Amino acid sequence: QIVLTQSPAIMSASPGEKVTMTCSASSSVSYMHWYQQKSGTSPKRWIYDTSKLASGVPARFSGSGSGTSYSLTISSMEAEDAATYYCQQWSSNPPTFGSGTKLEIK
Amino acid sequence: QVQLQQSGAELMKPGASVKISCKATGYTFSSYWIEWVKQRPGHGLEWIGEILPGSGSTNYNEKFKGKATFTADTSSNTAYMQLSSLTSEDSAVYYCARRHYGYSFAYWGQGTLVTVSA
Numbered sequence: 241q242i243v244l245t246q247s248p249a250i251m252s253a254s255p256g257e258k259v260t261m262t263c264s265a266s267s268s269v270s271y272m273h274w275y276q277q278k279s280g281t282s283p284k285r286w287i288y289d290t291s292k293l294a295s296g297v298p299a300r301f302s303g304s305g306s307g308t309s310y311s312l313t314i315s316s317m318e319a320e321d322a323a324t325y326y327c328q329q330w331s332s333n334p335p336t337f338g339s340g341t342k343l344e345i346k
Numbered sequence: 347q348v349q350l351q352q353s354g355a356e357l358m359k360p361g362a363s364v365k366i367s368c369k370a371t372g373y374t375f376s377s378y379w380i381e382w383v384k385q386r387p388g389h390g391l392e393w394i395g396e397i398l399p400g401s402g403s404t405n406y407n408e409k410f411k412g413k414a415t416f417t418a419d420t421s422s423n424t425a426y427m428q429l430s431s432l433t434s435e436d437s438a439v440y441y442c443a444r445r446h447y448g449y450s451f452a453y454w455g456q457g458t459l460v461t462v463s464a
Contacts, residue, residue, distance in 0.1 A: 271448075271449070273449070273451075275451070282441060282454040282456055282457055283391070283441075283451070283454055284454070285450055285451060285452050288450040288452075289448060289450070294452070326390070326391060328391075328450065328451070330449030330450075331449075333405075334393050334407040334408070334409075335393045335449065336393070337390055337392070337393075338390070339390045340390060
């Protein structure tokens with residue numbers, strides 16, 4: 241199965257700061273999807289098909305990448321963005337998730 | 347709007363079985379795969395498998411074959427996952443989810459906490 245490695249595992253950012261987190265796949269994938277999860281709640285689809293924002297996701301978020309390297313970027317950190325973000329692939333079975341990047345506000 | 351409503355938390359004894367439900371509303375239940383995902387602290391998210399309610403077709407992650415069994419009742423728009431021979435390793439939050447064109451999980455239930463303890 242494809243292993244997704246997210247880095248960093250934990251990070252913090254100040255309001256207004258640019259944030260980038262990465263997801264590295266053990267084999268090439270066609271698309272990467274990202275989820276936001278806050279404590280005690282279900283994951284929410286955040287970015288799908290590598291770069292498409294899910295409904296209601298602020299435009300300060302973006303996704304990019306190809307092959308084995310993907311990233312999620314926040315152009316200007318806001319307090320509400322503090323959460324854990326997971327990447328996910330389904331280019332091959334079984335679909336797999338990364339272990340998550342926990343983003344905290346400074 | 348699409349909604350997935352899961353059954354409540356369960357406290358189970360080791361060796362027992364548990365059946366979790368996921369009631370779907372807001373779309374044609376029989377036409378979309380229902381996915382099942384496990385989340386344990388420190389173990390991230392794991393895909394258990396999926397069922398297509400209209401046909402009963404299933405796909406399982408090899409890791410969960412023999413552990414999980416999926417069924418669906420189209421008369422009540424409810425999907426079920428049974429977990430058998432429970433151990434402490436099965437203590438987790440279990441989610442049902444649905445895709446929306448493509449291979450991301452667009453809709454999620456609220457999760458069902460299963461705790462296995464003697």
